[in-house]
Amino acid sequence: MNIGNGLKAIINVGCVLWMIIGTFVILGGFNQSSSGQIYVGIIFGLVAPIIIRYVIFYIINSFK
Numbered sequence: 001m002n003i004g005n006g007l008k009a010i011i012n013v014g015c016v017l018w019m020i021i022g023t024f025v026i027l028g029g030f031n032q033s034s035s036g037q038i039y040v041g042i043i044f045g046l047v048a049p050i051i052i053r054y055v056i057f058y059i060i061n062s063f064k
Helices: 003-029 036-062
Strands: none
Touching (some): 003 036
């Protein structure tokens, strides 16, 4: 196992934890009268970690 696979595993764990926290933010937004917290949870809790993960994986793969 090379260092690239180890870095990918660490990034995956961090992104999954970030998405779990984002899911809790989305679920917490359903108890509010406005839907602003739901949109923030979707953008910063689900979309942002996926994009950041793809960018970091692209950078890691470029060193191979």
